[in-house]
Amino acid sequence: MIIPINPNFKTKPEEYSEEEKIKLMTKGLTQDSLGIYNSLSDLTKDDIEKEISQIVKSFGIYLEFNRDKMKFDRVKDWIYMIRVAIPGGGPISSDQWRILDEVANKYTVSNAYTGYPQPSLKLTTRQDVQFHNVKKKDLVNAIRDIVQSKFYTLNGCGDNVRNTISCPISSYYGFDINRLAKKIAEYFRLPSKLYIQVFELDPNISSELENRESFQYSDNLLPRKFKIAIAGIIKINGSYVIDNCVEVRANDIGIVPVIEEGKIEGYQIYVGGSMGENNSYPTFSALALPIGTVSEEELVRVLDAIVRIQQEWGDRKNRHWARLKYLVYKMGVEWIREKVKEYSGIELGEIKDIDLSFKELHLGWIKLGDKWGYGIFIENGRVIDGKNGKVKSMIRYIVDNYYDVKLFITPNQHLIITQIDQREEFEKIFKEFGYGIRDGKAYSKLRINSIACVGFPTCKLSFTDSERFLPSLIDELERRGFSNVSASVGISGCVAQCSRPATHPISWVGSGYELYMLKIGGSNDHIGEPLIDWEENVIYLYQVPSKRLADVTEALLQLYEKNKDLGKDAGEVFRKLGNKKIIEYLKSHEKTRDLMKPHKFDTKIEGYREYHELLKQRINEVIKFKQG
Structure with missing residues (x-):
């Protein structure tokens, strides 16, 4: 018999799943009642307790094990992945990239089972940077080194609003979508006190992470991960177009600028997208649906309302039905619109027809004002010296020798270098490091x-x-x-x-x-x-x-x-x-x-x-x- 899709909305506390009960113990990620600090400090074992592995996801840490080694040796070689949240994908300065590159060099040393012969950085579809194959003995030091870049692993994973993604270069066309992504990310950032305490970070960084108006997470955070994306605007042949490089409807909340006569007149909100499924239960991938338009002044209040609706109504008994999409598709667009008005006091405007079919990968040379940008193809986001050239060494050479460049991670796992004056010099650099060629041929379409x-x-x-x-x-x-x-x-x-x-x-x-x-x-x-x-x-x-x-x-x-x-x-x-x-x-x-x-x-x-x-x-x- 097939179990129907039947989420337990607005779950009663007595019906909470074990994961929800564990999250409650941290009081909204403000108390170390589980002993996170002691567990990460205990180097007598390479793994951490199951309960703690769940909580430290919100600190950007995943406990993993080498699947190849498990297959051959039948032992779990425990390793960690660290994820750094970079709202809007940047900008990343030369100094910041050097720090991240050094973290990779120091802590992601490979072995015979990983398939990666050297240290590497991984760029993601959420414009994060990931470090793989980190050992427990290096975990705390790696986090401390990352913090020196002024980027943080907080909100990297876990049941909270994840890294806000956006078109990385719309600001060069006069539309600062990147700034908006940062504003939203800061608003939904988790409390930092426990993060600073666990990793013994400089308490002064709390002034960068706190002292702001912010979303009030409940004691058990959100029912599941929550993703927000903002589509961009670029100019093609003299006309402004919506650039859906973020694939905005694949997110819990999608935000699309409404352009009229070359100006942003507001934003259309989409809700209920998510790719994830579960093979053991009836589930589905879904695209977000439009629910209406808002002004920029109203935007954050509306986002706050939608996330609070999910926080209060989302299924906390069945994690396979806990994403916002099940609330949206089961309860409906009209219900969501009414709840947004109830929670925010804002009535959403009419739904507009917006063409989201255009997607720019931002690769190759791009004219950005009076300077140039260049989108570097990073196959599957793995920044490494390999068959596609010495890409990792090339990027490091560029940031070491061209201090003014700014870097942006794209939502498709590539890297854009902007603020380039010397186009011919960069062409020579690409050639010297073997970029653009694989097995003697140019990268195929x-x-x-x-x-x-x-x-x-x-x-x-x-x-x-x-x-x-x-x-x-x-x-x-x-x-x-x-x-x-x-x-x-x-x-x-x-x-x-x-x-x-x-x-x-x-x-x-x-x-x-x-x-x-x-x-x-x-x-x-x-x-x-x-x-x-x-x-x-x-x-x-x-x-x-x-x-x-x-x-x-x-x-x-x-x-x-x-x-x-x-x-x-x-x-x-x-x-x-x-x-x-x-x-x-x-x-x-x-x-x-x-x-x-x-x-x-x-x-x-x-x-x-x-x-x-x-x-x-x-x-x-x-x-x-x-x-x-």
Whole structure:
């Protein structure tokens, strides 16, 4: 029997999950009643208690273990990941990058199992910096060193508002979206007293982290993680366009500027986006829905109201149904609008039609005022010296020799260097460090547009490889002649889908060790879904072996090339073809027919069936509140 999606909204304290009870013990992350300081200081063991591992996520720390070593040696080699929150992706000064680079050099030393032969930094889709393979003995010192950069790991992970992301370079076009991201991040920053105490930081930094109007977190924080993104504005051929590089609707709250005659006249709010799923329960990935418009003066009050609604109403019994999307899709757009008015005193304006289909990766040379910027392609966000050139050494050389440059992390895991005067000098630097070339050839269009999360061996949630696998998959697809196809591949090691793979036309989500489920039909403002035959109630290509992903991807790219006139992008082409035709095609293709065996996966199918039913209702509500 299938369990319906039935969240326990406004959960009674006696029904709280164990995770909620643990969070309560810290009184909103203000008291060390669990002994966090003593646990991190105890070097007689390499791990920390389960309860403490949950709490220190809000300090930007994940307890992990080396998945490869576990596979071969059957022992858990405990390691830590540290995540640094950088609102809006920057700016990062030369001095700040040097500090972060040195943290990588000192504390992320690799070993034979990690797959990374040197220290590295990882840039994320949330414009964070991550450090992997940190040992417990180095954990506190690494945090202290990071704080010297004036960036912090607070809010890096955990059940709170995470790093606020935005278009990194809209300020160069006269729209300071980056400043707005910082303002929002500061408002939702967690209390810092316990953070300073646990890591024995300089108490004076409390003046940077506190003494401000801020969101009042409850004693058990939020029911789950909460993500906010702001779309940007850039100029193309003399016209301003909305740049949806953040994939704004994939977030709990999306904020989109409303432009009129070259000025921002307000912001449209979207709520209820999230990629994460759970295989054991009916769940779904969803895009945020528009609920109305606000002025800039009203914006933070409205955001506060939405987060408070989630804090008070979100499911605290079932973590798989605890994200805002379940509240939005179950209760509806009208209910959310009414609650926003109740909590903030602000009545949202009408819903506007805004085109969110344009997404700029911000790569290559960009004219920014009277200077230049250059977007460096960082494959899957891993800043390292490797097959794509000595990228880590190149960036370090630049910040050591060009003090005035500013760096920005993009929401697609790349790095922009701005304030460049000497374009020709930088071209020489790129060439000297081997940037732009892989195996003697320029980076292909397919490689540049594709993306992966970390996956094995460090992420403990992952079922399989992601970051380490995608480059070899692209290598193989390039050998098969698909270097410059106008499509992309997204890949994630698990159903959390941190790399937002389902916003790509072809996406692969880890479903077991070296096994992947296909999601098809995604694009910048649409979400890809499993290949479900709704009449037969089965999923196809749920567990495709890694060695066969190239065959399926090749077949799908061929299908797209044959039908590209059906839509403006590959995702639209696949959506117009529909699952039935795609299934028939793959059953007849010589390279995929043996893989086309139906899989009965009731929880996955029922989750998406309910999503579609709820989506129809919510769309009708959106129409009701639209302009005109």
